[in-house]
Amino acid sequence: MLCQFSFQNFKSYKDETTFDFRAMAIPEFQDALIRQEKAEDLLPVSAVYGPNGGGKTNLLQAFFCLINLVVKPIHALEKNRQPMIFQQGSSVAPFMLDESSANEPTIFQVFFRVGEKEYQYYISLKEEIVFESLLWRTLGGKKTGLIFERDGQKIELGASINKASINLDVNPKMPYLSFLAINYNIPVIAEVQNWFESCITQSYANPRAENIVLVSKSETTKESLIHALNDVGIDLSGYRYDEDSKHLFTQRTINGKVYELPFEAESDGTKKMIAALPVLMVALQEGRTVVVDELDAKLHPKLLRYVIQMFKNPELNKKGAQLLFSSHDLTTMKNTVFRRDEIWFAAMNDNHESEIYSLYEFRQEDNTRVKSTAAFDKQYLEGRYGADPYLSNMLTGRDWA
Template sequence: MICQFSFKNFKSYKDETVFDFQAANLPEFKDSLLDTSRPLLPVNVIYGSNGGGKSNLLKAFSCLVTIVVRPIYDLRKNQIPFIQQRIGDLTCEPFLLDEGSKDQPTEFNVFFRIGGNEYRYYIALLKEQITSESLSRRSLKGKRTAVLFEREGSRITLGMSISKKSINRDVNSKMSYLSFLAINYDLPVIAEVQKWFESVIIWNDAGTKFDPGTMFTEDPVLKKDLIHSMNDMGIDIHDYRIDRETNRIWIQRKINKRKYELSFDDESAGTKKLLISLPVLLPALAEGRLVIIDELDSKLHPKLLRYIIYLFTNKEINKKGAQLVFTSHDMATMRNDVFRRDEIWFAALNDDHASEIYSLYEIRRENGMRINHTAAYARQYLEGRYGADPYLRNMLSWEETE
């Protein structure tokens, strides 16, 4: 499970930006939290105007994951699986709206938990060259942190758990040392970390070529769960089949005890999105994986989006600690009966035209008090109380005068 992700000098983000999954001490939805001893959030959503930096936040994490996993997939001569599709281009482009940032490294830092340990992985790059990198581990039952390796320029220092082995410290300056170790050595601790990075699902259906044979499952258990979920959302589907000769999908419906088939192409955009997305989301829930989706709300009715959120916040369903991160423009789900205050994030440009993020929990009212958990979040956002731009306030005025 991811605990925290931070980065610096990446695309529209200039200064250090911290995206937190560690739950604040809030009264709402305590039952949804993961790992009750040191609780983590199952869901984080990012709102904000176009150009504010929502997608770039996801691209930052996508870039980090790709740095680690791409050499591994290249060695296996595999393309990155469709459930780890890139969100746009993944060049580590620095902030370009000042004179100095382009000559400074782009930095990524992630904390995550595997079993009883918490790991910290850090990497910095300048013009595609890795300038610094480190991996450390700490037991959740203790306070001591063990450094597994550190890299500064071409100098690599190994921790005790790795240094006892005969390890090559000469690595290409464009390749992460974590990937190098995962590829060349049988080190359980490195394999565990590498497996976590590979488990991250980065999904962008808008940028993915539709391939029914890949995207639609014929696994009987997953297929049953998918159809059950569709029916649970009020979308009546009896079955579906894949025609391998034509590479087409046929949706089966049962009306008055008779079965009818309709082409997938004739379904609504929302139904299509669910049929494509659920084969990604349901295995993630079953395996406890992190899912990152840009514009999850696109083409979905708010009730369907709310159902997907519910899959991750209901611990009777989310038994393995899966986590969901997505961007959204949907105001209908920005509600106090859907999200905790620390699960709602906003991305916006500051006076220097650099992106910043902040959670609803961090916002203070004029009297210094936090936003109340009973507040009408969407209404207050449109009123500009959470840093919304003037367009949103004007839009609210238009609604009132109509």
């Protein structure tokens, strides 16, 4: 489970930026929170809003980049421990709009939980790895243990993996975490590796993404998918994947007869749901973290709301799966859908640097927080939250001539 993600000097983000999945002490949707003994409650869902060019995609790509840094070399050498599902890559790219950032390292840091442990992974890099560390602690514990620390090419091993057989000489461009995962069978490293590999990162800004369908041979999974599609008004009775032609066909039963259509003949929204739902269902079944750019693209608002509610339903989400996505859909930006700490905004400041903040953190003109009963979508359109000034200008009738 993802607790917190921080990064610095990445694309449109210059200063340290932190996205937090830890739940604030507010009363909304308490039953939907991910709870674990001796640990802070976590959010099951978060959405990022903001204008085009404000930094929504770059925020998610920072996470894509971190996952890709660790997993790509493992996957390239076929040393992954589990099948990976749709890991969208992104390259390291520093902030370019000042005189110093281009020559400074990009930094990523992530806190996540696996079982009864919380891990902290940190990596700083330019062309080569500048610094890297992996720490752990038991949930509720105050003492932090070192697994390894790397300062340039100098590597220190913690007590749990400190063995003479472990090589301290590694390619300066490869994360030491990846190196250990590839070359050794160390339980604590395997646990961390499994978490990185379990993350699902996807961008529907790429049109090809919605044409990639995860087809399960399990009849139970197939029935669950059809049931979910029927729930949102997509009247399919089944599907068939033809191994010879490598084509997917959707099925509808009319007056007792089954008719088939090629997947390509379906509407964009139906194709999107058929592509997205199997992945989201795997995440819910296995407790994975899902980060999706433009999840709402080509989706009817009721379909997006259905997806959100899947993750917020403790009967469906029993293993702590989490969903983070960017969106322009304001019909779901409501207090009947989200807590205030589940809504985030990304926007440019006057120095052309992206910044993020949650609706809960936002302070109004009288220095009070936005109320849980507020009309979030209406106030956002009025420009009260600061993330969409051009909409505010349009609504106030500003003359652009």
